[in-house]
Amino acid sequence: MADLKLTDVAKSYGDVQVLRDIDLDIRSGEFIVFVGPSGCGKSTLLRMIAGLEQITGGELKIGGQVMNDIPPSQRGIAMVFQSYALYPHMTVRDNMAFALKIAGQSKEQIQAATDRAGKMLQLTPYLDRLPKALSGGQRQRVAIGRAIVRDPKVYLFDEPLSNLDAALRVATRIEIAQLKASMPDRTMIYVTHDQTEAMTLADRIVVLAGGGIAQVGAPLELYERPMTEFVAQFIGSPAMNLLPGRVKTVGAMTTVALDVGLEAQVAIPTRAGDEGMVVNLGVRPEDMRETDGTPVFEGTVDLTEALGEVTLLYFGTGAETAPITAKLPGIHPDLKGKRVRLTADPHALHLFHKGQSLLYRDGADRLPPYQPRMAAPSGSMGGTPAHSDRGADRAMDGMVIPEGPVR
Numbered sequence: 001m002a003d004l005k006l007t008d009v010a011k012s013y014g015d016v017q018v019l020r021d022i023d024l025d026i027r028s029g030e031f032i033v034f035v036g037p038s039g040c041g042k043s044t045l046l047r048m049i050a051g052l053e054q055i056t057g058g059e060l061k062i063g064g065q066v067m068n069d070i071p072p073s074q075r076g077i078a079m080v081f082q083s084y085a086l087y088p089h090m091t092v093r094d095n096m097a098f099a100l101k102i103a104g105q106s107k108e109q110i111q112a113a114t115d116r117a118g119k120m121l122q123l124t125p126y127l128d129r130l131p132k133a134l135s136g137g138q139r140q141r142v143a144i145g146r147a148i149v150r151d152p153k154v155y156l157f158d159e160p161l162s163n164l165d166a167a168l169r170v171a172t173r174i175e176i177a178q179l180k181a182s183m184p185d186r187t188m189i190y191v192t193h194d195q196t197e198a199m200t201l202a203d204r205i206v207v208l209a210g211g212g213i214a215q216v217g218a219p220l221e222l223y224e225r226p227m228t229e230f231v232a233q234f235i236g237s238p239a240m241n242l243l244p245g246r247v248k249t250v251g252a253m254t255t256v257a258l259d260v261g262l263e264a265q266v267a268i269p270t271r272a273g274d275e276g277m278v279v280n281l282g283v284r285p286e287d288m289r290e291t292d293g294t295p296v297f298e299g300t301v302d303l304t305e306a307l308g309e310v311t312l313l314y315f316g317t318g319a320e321t322a323p324i325t326a327k328l329p330g331i332h333p334d335l336k337g338k339r340v341r342l343t344a345d346p347h348a349l350h351l352f353h354k355g356q357s358l359l360y361r362d363g364a365d366r367l368p369p370y371q372p373r374m375a376a377p378s379g380s381m382g383g384t385p386a387h388s389d390r391g392a393d394r395a396m397d398g399m400v401i402p403e404g405p406v407r
């Protein structure tokens with residue numbers, strides 16, 4: 001089995017605690033994506049699972065076995081890094097075969113494994129080429145091939161696409177999705193900064209922040225039911241707008257009096273005593289639309305960005321607070337400098353009190369089962385600086401392949 005159980009896992013470097021209280025159950029065959037702001041510990045957590053970083057607190061189990069002190073080579077895992085780190089003087093086949101040779105596999109076994117990986121990754125025509133004669137996308141596929149030949153139970157990916165250009169990222173992302181579909185019993189854990197990768201690849205996303213887990217959920221569940229303002233603003237691009245106000249009337253439908261003098265109807269229940277509660281109304285830019293009726297937001301457009309299928313409108317760009325953003329379908333260059341009135345469906349609005357969603361205040365278990373409301377958002381959380389994983393990749397090459405394929 002390729003399930004993972006992390007209990008109270010922590011990581012410190014000397015006095016500096018980087019991760020704490022990490023409790024996570026990952027089912028066999030799941031595709032899990034770690035996201036979070038830069039420096040939150042995504043790579044550290046992945047490398048602890050790999051065995052490349054010592055776990056300083058708590059317990060990691062893979063397939064029911066405690067792995068804290070088991071060397072990487074005996075964990076039944078393989079890791080793909082951001083920098084492909086191929087051996088430049090070796091052909092594609094030899095690069096993929098390297099770990100198997102170290103493990104003492106026979107020529108026939110190695111030939112079969114590299115043929116299989118080459119076929120899965122459409123690298124068959126390139127098996128005799130050197131890495132320098134490959135595109136970036138092909139090189140990263142060879143790096144993935146190096147993992148596949150080991151036939152691990154668990155695949156770990158550390159930002160594998162961030163060195164590729166936009167078109168190759170999309171193509172390789174789709175290939176990774178297809179690869180996962182062809183190996184339904186293999187577990188994959190994937191670190192990325194790219195929201196599109198997270199939303200499209202993950203069965204569940206783990207949002208890490210402040211050294212802990214902020215929320216775990218299916219991509220659209222995080223998008224539609226963020227538990228905190230942090231997750232609400234982290235998932236979705238541009239970020240959710242937060243409009244300050246107070247609860248005016250309570251009930252199944254809550255009326256919020258916004259500080260700017262407008263009012264909003266929100267389909268989130270509040271109860272007697274909540275009147276006057278200080279809240280932030282959460283409105284996603286893509287949920288806003290122009291209205292002649294009652295707006296939840298009204299302002300003069302400072303800037304427009306026409307992206308083709310949508311136009312981004314920015315309000316209050318000079319202010320100290322974050323600008324308000326709206327994403328309207330179509331092209332609207334004429335709106336710059338104009339005053340617009342925007343509204344949103346009461347069911348698309350969010351309410352937060354002291355940073356926590358009011359939807360969750362009595363415990364998330366009381367919520368009806370999550371049903372997706374709309375399609376996934378798109379966009380990137382931003383790039384990431386490249387750094388070399390060469391040394392670690394080399395370390396993974398020493399991994400001993402368990403006898404026979406791992407099931």
Ligand SMILES: Nc1ncnc2c1ncn2[C@@H]1O[C@H](COP(=O)(O)OP(=O)(O)OP(=O)(O)O)[C@@H](O)[C@H]1O
Pocket residue numbers: 013016018036037038039040041042043044045193384
């Ligand atoms: N060897 C080390 N010694 C001390 N601190 C470290 C060490 N390695 C990482 N850290 C710290 O641990 C924290 C988490 O780093 P990590 O690389 O896991 O973050 P990340 O979420 O993957 O970041 P990014 O998104 O920028 O890649 C950072 O604050 C980093 O400075």
